[in-house]
Structures are given as C-alpha cells and as structure tokens.
Amino acid sequence: MIIVAKIAVIIAALLLxxxxxxxxxxxxxxxxxxxxxxxxxxxxxxxxxxxxxxERTRGSVSIDGDNCIACGICANACPTNAIDIDKAEGKWxxxxxxxxxxxxxxxxxxxxxxxxxxxxxxxxxxxxxxxFDIPKKAPKGAKKDAPADDGxxxxxxxxxxxxxCAKACPADAIKVDRKAKLWEVNTEDCVKCGACIDKxxxxxxxxxxxxxxxxxxxxDDGxxxxxxxxxxxxxCAKACPADAIEVDRKEKLWKVNTEDCIKCGACIDKxxxxxxxxxxxxxDAEPAAPAEPPKKSIASVKDGECIGCNACVNQCxxxxxxxxxxxxxxxxxxxxxxxxxxxxxCPVDAIxxxxx
Amino acid sequence: MAKRTIVPFGPQxxxxxxxIHLDLVLEDETVVEAIPSIGYIHRGLEKLxxxxxxxxxxxxxxxxxxxCSFGHGWGACASMEGALGVEIPERxxxxxxxxxxLGRIHSHLLWLGLMxxxxxxxxxxxxxxxxxxxxxxxxxxxxxxxxxxxxxxPGGMRKDISNENLQEMVTVLNGLKAEIxxxxxxxxYDKSVQNxxxxxxxxxxxxxxxxxxVGPTVRGSGVRxxxxxxxxxxxxxxxxxxPCVEEAGDCMARTVVRIRxxxxxxxxxxxxxxxxxxxxxDVKVPKKVEGEFAIRLEQPRGEAFYYxxxxxxxxxxxxxxxxxxxxxxxxxxxxxxxxxxxDVPILVLTIDPCISCxxx
Numbered sequence: 001m002i003i004v005a006k007i008a009v010i011i012a013a014l015l016l017x018x019x020x021x022x023x024x025x026x027x028x029x030x031x032x033x034x035x036x037x038x039x040x041x042x043x044x045x046x047x048x049x050x051x052x053x054x055e056r057t058r059g060s061v062s063i064d065g066d067n068c069i070a071c072g073i074c075a076n077a078c079p080t081n082a083i084d085i086d087k088a089e090g091k092w093x094x095x096x097x098x099x100x101x102x103x104x105x106x107x108x109x110x111x112x113x114x115x116x117x118x119x120x121x122x123x124x125x126x127x128x129x130x131x132f133d134i135p136k137k138a139p140k141g142a143k144k145d146a147p148a149d150d151g152x153x154x155x156x157x158x159x160x161x162x163x164x165c166a167k168a169c170p171a172d173a174i175k176v177d178r179k180a181k182l183w184e185v186n187t188e189d190c191v192k193c194g195a196c197i198d199k200x201x202x203x204x205x206x207x208x209x210x211x212x213x214x215x216x217x218x219x220d221d222g223x224x225x226x227x228x229x230x231x232x233x234x235x236c237a238k239a240c241p242a243d244a245i246e247v248d249r250k251e252k253l254w255k256v257n258t259e260d261c262i263k264c265g266a267c268i269d270k271x272x273x274x275x276x277x278x279x280x281x282x283x284d285a286e287p288a289a290p291a292e293p294p295k296k297s298i299a300s301v302k303d304g305e306c307i308g309c310n311a312c313v314n315q316c317x318x319x320x321x322x323x324x325x326x327x328x329x330x331x332x333x334x335x336x337x338x339x340x341x342x343x344x345x346c347p348v349d350a351i352x353x354x355x356x
Numbered sequence: 357m358a359k360r361t362i363v364p365f366g367p368q369x370x371x372x373x374x375x376i377h378l379d380l381v382l383e384d385e386t387v388v389e390a391i392p393s394i395g396y397i398h399r400g401l402e403k404l405x406x407x408x409x410x411x412x413x414x415x416x417x418x419x420x421x422x423x424c425s426f427g428h429g430w431g432a433c434a435s436m437e438g439a440l441g442v443e444i445p446e447r448x449x450x451x452x453x454x455x456x457x458l459g460r461i462h463s464h465l466l467w468l469g470l471m472x473x474x475x476x477x478x479x480x481x482x483x484x485x486x487x488x489x490x491x492x493x494x495x496x497x498x499x500x501x502x503x504x505x506x507x508x509x510p511g512g513m514r515k516d517i518s519n520e521n522l523q524e525m526v527t528v529l530n531g532l533k534a535e536i537x538x539x540x541x542x543x544x545y546d547k548s549v550q551n552x553x554x555x556x557x558x559x560x561x562x563x564x565x566x567x568x569x570v571g572p573t574v575r576g577s578g579v580r581x582x583x584x585x586x587x588x589x590x591x592x593x594x595x596x597x598x599p600c601v602e603e604a605g606d607c608m609a610r611t612v613v614r615i616r617x618x619x620x621x622x623x624x625x626x627x628x629x630x631x632x633x634x635x636x637x638d639v640k641v642p643k644k645v646e647g648e649f650a651i652r653l654e655q656p657r658g659e660a661f662y663y664x665x666x667x668x669x670x671x672x673x674x675x676x677x678x679x680x681x682x683x684x685x686x687x688x689x690x691x692x693x694x695x696x697x698x699d700v701p702i703l704v705l706t707i708d709p710c711i712s713c714x715x716x
Binding site (some may be wrong): 042054056057058077078079100101102103104107116167168 | 409489514515
C-alpha cells in the first residue's frame with residue numbers, strides 16, 4: 001500500500017513540477033514533498049514493528065507468590081483498594097479494572113515480590129479479578145473474626161474517654177469529650193471498619209454491645225508507676241493520649257501527672273520493657289535491672305533474615321537504626337538504649353537483644 | 357430588535373471534548389449572551405481526599421486531569437509538605453520544575469492541535485500531535501507514565517532522573533524546536549488561520565483584570581501576570597523567568613502566547629538541567645498531618661490553587677483544589693457576547709477549557 005501511495009505522490013510531484021509556475025510557494029511545496037518521500041512514516045506500523053517499552057513504563061502489577069509473606073502492606077498502600085489478601089486461604093487477588101498502575105504497592109512491598117510489568121493487561125469485556133496463590137498463614141490472634149459484626153458500635157462502662165478511638169476512626173463518626181465524660185457515635189457515619197476496636201486500650205468497644213469483655217478490672221487501682229527496668233525510651237509518653245507522661249532520657253527522669261492520667265493503659269501496651277503498671281509492684285516481671293542502664297543489651301539481627309521492610313527504623317525512639325538498604329541491617333551501637341522496641345515490631349522476628 | 361433564538365451548545369459537541377454546556381442567546385447570527393452551566397462530570401475527588409491516607413491521595417489528585425496531571429500532583433504534594441512543615445531537597449524541586457515545564461510543552465502542543473482541529477485545519481492538528489508524541493515518550497522514559505506520572509510524593513520525588521537522561525531530554529527538545537517552529541509558523545503566518553483568529557473575541561486589558569482571568573488568557577491581553585514570577589514554587593527564581601505577554605487580546609494573541617511559552621519552556625528546561633545540583637530527591641515525612649497550607653501553581657492553563665488541612669491523623673480534614681478553567685469562565689462569557697455563532701467553538705477553545713479539572 002505504502003509503495004503504491006508513494007509512487008502516486010511521485011507522479012503527482014512530477015506533474016506539478018512540469019507546470020512550473022512563478023509562485024514562490026511552489027518551491028516550498030515541492031521541497032516538502034520531495035523531503036517527505038525519503039522519510040519514514042511518523043507512525044510505528046504497529047503490529048509489524050513491535051512497541052519497545054521503556055524500563056520505567058508502568059503496565060500491570062504481577063506477583064511472585066512464593067516469596068509473599070502476606071504482610072498486607074500492598075493492600076494498605078493501594079489507593080483504590082484493588083488488592084485483597086486472604087491470609088487463611090493463601091490468596092492474593094487484584095481487581096485489574098480498579099488498579100491505576102501507580103505502583104504504590106510495588107514500592108511498599110518489603111519482600112520485593114511485587115513487580116510492575118511493562119505490558120498492560122489484555123483488554124477485556126468483563127471486570128477481571130486475578131487471583132494468585134501465596135503461602136497460607138494463620139490469622140494473628142484470630143480474634144478479629146470473632147466478634148459478630150452486627151449491631152451498632154457500643155462502648156462499655158470501662159471506657160476512660162482517652163479519645164484514641166475517635167482518632168482512629170476514618171469516618172470521624174466518634175466523638176469523645178474527656179471532661180464531660182462523653183462518648184458518642186454517629187451510627188450513620190460509622191462504616192463498621194473496626195479500626196476503633198483495635199485501638200481501644202481498654203477493650204471497651206464492640207459491635208452490638210454485649211460482647212464487650214469485662215476486662216480485668218481488678219488491678220486498675222493505684223496510680224501509674226514505672227519500675228527500675230525503665231530505659232527512658234519515651235514510647236509511653238508518645239502513646240499517652242492525655243499527655244500525662246514526661247520522659248527525659250538525659251536526666252533519667254520518668255514522671256507521670258496523676259491528675260491528667262486517665263488510666264487508659266495505652267502506655268502499658270507500648271512499653272517495650274514491661275516496666276509500667278497501675279499501682280506499682282504488679283507487672284514488674286523483668287529481673288530487677290541495675291539502677292543505671294549502661295547498655296546492658298543491644299539489638300542484633302540474625303544473618304539473612306532481615307527483609308528490609310524498615311519497620312524497626314521507624315519504631316526506634318533513638319534513630320539508632322539507619323534505613324535498611326538491600327536487607328543490610330546496621331545498628332549505631334552507641335545510640336542503642338536497649339529498649340527492644342525493634343524486636344516487637346519486626347514482622348519476621350529477625351531481631352533479638354544480645355548482651356554486650 | 358431582531359427575534360431572539362436560544363441555541364444549546366454542548367455538553368456534547370463535535371469540536372469540543374470537554375462537557376461544558378452553553379445556552380447561546382442569538383440575534384440573527386450574533387451571540388447576545390451566553391449562559392454557561394457545568395456539572396456533568398463531578399467526581400467528588402475532594403471528599404475522597406478526606407477518607408484516604410494523605411500519601412495515597414497524591415495518586416488520586418493527579419487524576420483530576422490527564423493533561424496537567426503533573427501540576428496537580430505537585431500542588432497536592434506541596435500543600436501537604438507545607439502542612440507537615442517539611443522542606444524538600446533542592447534536586448527534587450529542580451526535577452519538579454523540569455517535569456512541570458515538560459508538561460506545559462505537552463499541554464500547549466495538545467491545545468494547538470485541538471485549536472487547529474477547531475478551525476478545520478486537520479493536517480496541522482495531526483502535526484501538532486505528532487510532535488507531542490515525542491514529548492510523551494520523554495515522559496514515559498523518565499517517569500513511567502505517558503499522561504499520569506505518579507512520580508511526586510509528599511517529601512520529594514519517588515524516583516530520581518539521572519543527569520544523562522536529563523541531558524538527553526534537552527537534546528531531544530532542542531531537536532524538536534525546528535519542527536515546532538515549522539508547525540507554529542502556520543498558525544501565525546497562514547492567511548486563512550489569521551482570518552479565523554485575528555480580531556476575534558477581543559478581551560481588553562481592563563476586562564481581563566476585572567474578570568480575574570488567569571494564564572495565557574490574561575497574558576494575551578497584555579497583563580504581566582504569572583504565578584511563576586512569585587517564586588512560591590519551583591526554582592523559577594534562579595532561571596531568570598519572564599512571562600510571555602501579548603497585547604492584542606484576541607484569539608491570535610492567546611495562541612501566540614502559548615506558542616512562545618512552548619519555546620520558553622524548552623529554554624527553562626535547558627537552564628534548569630544546567631544548574632541542577634546532585635543530592636537526594638526525597639526526605640522522610642511524618643505520618644500524621646497537622647496544620648494547614650495553601651499554595652498556588654502556574655499550570656499550563658493558568659493559576660491553580662491547592663489547600664490542605666490536617667487534623668492530627670493520617671487523614672486530611674480538607675483538601676481544596678481550584679483550577680484555572682473555573683476562573684476563566686467569566687472571561688469566556690464576556691468574549692462570547694457579540695461574537696458570531698460560527699466563532700463560538702474557537703472562543704470556547706481559546707481559554708483551553710478543562711472541565712474535568714473544574715468539577716473534579
């Protein structure tokens with residue numbers, strides 16, 4: 001076809017040049033035609049000449065299921081909720097029509113088992129959902145499936161009005177006023193995601209009432225106290241919704257303002273050394289530590305176990321762990337205060353405390 | 357007084373892909389009044405910003421518009437960075453400026469093509485878009501996407517662009533200059549194009565200022581107004597930026613402003629690539645947003661406004677975007693009054709309308 005077209009154009013050009021006119025425009029016209037004859041077409045002649053992809057071209061997401069640890073970071077990172085992970089069934093699914101190829105999941109994947117392929121998915125007439133097999137994993141704690149999701153969100157009497165639930169609510173459906181001792185949920189706004197239930201330090205929240213666990217009310221008496229094992233990491237102060245705790249690492253100072261303390265227990269959950277308790281004595285299970293903590297132990301990582309997810313980097317209160325690149329985990333030993341926060345947060349249990 | 361007729365124009369119209377509806381009140385062939393109405397593609401993106409993690413929101417805000425998507429991503433990131441109190445590295449600021457100017461080239465070439473299509477010059481349209489294709493290839497190579505780039509994130513850039521690639525970008529763009537000149541000369545010197553555009557839809561300097569027009573629309577009326585002059589965003593201060601201004605205020609003037617801006621953007625990219633410092637391209641940002649921040653950007657279509665307000669969680673309390681087309685609609689209505697019915701499509705195109713941006 002092209003050859004025929006080109007021959008036709010050549011004949012036309014020759015005919016035109018035969019009738020030479022005095023108009024200047026003619027020379028430009030002829031020049032353009034002759035110039036274009038030698039050039040390749042601007043289009044690719046696609047099916048014959050294959051399209052070459054750039055290295056960065058974002059086409060579609062693919063997964064290497066064998067390496068997946070079902071951590072769920074990709075599903076959380078996805079802005080369109082296109083990814084679903086069924087840990088119990090061992091299934092990783094992606095809704096192809098929902099995926100916008102932003103590659104947020106690929107960037108977030110700690111195991112680097114997700115990749116962005118150059119080629120887009122094949123066009124289709126139905127909304128495709130692709131499913132991949134990943135290793136099965138028992139759901140953590142298994143408590144999440146337990147509460148029946150029917151009924152409105154309710155709060156038991158054990159509530160201390162800390163307000164953590166209101167902060168966690170993505171729909172802003174919860175209102176908490178500590179002074180007025182007021183807890184309110186706007187059932188119309190509530191999306192029943194359960195984020196507040198996970199966050200509540202007292203376990204007072206549930207869907208449909210009744211289910212609310214009585215919670216070990218017994219040891220709730222007495223003020224918050226801190227045992228000698230404290231390493232002054234400050235995680236408790238950060239967790240406190242009422243800003244009642246003050247920690248100064250240099251001065252080795254831990255102070256609680258008992259008037260502000262609402263006894264929610266959020267700090268107790270956060271303390272990596274288990275030093276905190278209400279009414280003293282109770283929780284001090286740790287062997288009595290020496291008065292000053294001269295780096296009794298520091299964090300270390302088992303060879304080859306680190307997956308480079310950087311969870312510990314973010315958790316470390318002292319910024320003693322520099323960002324992990326290519327799974328090479330380092331520790332700035334002089335900065336480590338031995339709090340063990342990194343041990344708890346590691347998704348693959350690669351970190352342990354070693355004595356020095 | 358002649359009999360008045362009302363002709364509906366849009367939201368579906370052969371020359372205009374954008375769904376704007378105009379009720380044109382005609383006296384014979386002359387438009388007496390134009391009543392605009394929009395609201396055909398509202399998608400509720402601002403509300404969506406409130407129920408999604410702020411870092412994820414960038415990918416959604418970018419998709420407000422397929423043509424000025426880099427600017428939208430930048431605006432969203434910059435407003436969040438302001439609210440977080442984060443300073444981004446200099447190299448990231450340079451890269452954003454370079455990509456934003458590259459986006460301007462691609463947007464203006466697209467518009468020139470649509471304009472040519474609007475006044476019925478089909479081959480000119482084809483050539484404008486052929487050149488634009490090269491610019492899109494540059495985008496694909498450097499960011500991974502042709503029209504939606506997803507390379508901005510709060511705190512900087514997701515990927516670095518190597519200095520070799522930047523150099524290559526400059527070489528390719530300089531090579532395009534001759535081709536762009538050949539095509540744009542047809543706009544400026546072709547007799548039939550001049551007949552369609554010169555003296556059509558005049559917006560005087562006073563009217564443009566009074567109606568708060570922005571972007572090439574206001575610069576075509578002789579007003580030296582460009583957000584890049586303020587130096588709020590990007591590194592334009594270091595690039596000796598001076599906006600392109602034309603005095604006539606008609607369709608031709610607005611076209612010439614855009615043509616000159618294409619060449620100016622190539623120069624700005626060249627200057628920025630010569631000056632770009634080495635270093636990191638991103639910084640870590642806090643996970644929770646508090647405080648609020650507003651920023652203005654000069655998009656290819658004019659001034660755009662971004663506002664982010666945090667509430668101490670990872671969800672934003674409010675995200676507000678105001679786009680240039682929204683502000684240019686009063687100027688458009690002014691231009692339409694007194695125009696011929698046949699000129700209406702060209703006049704609507706001349707403000708470079710992006711209704712998807714306007715409605716979000």
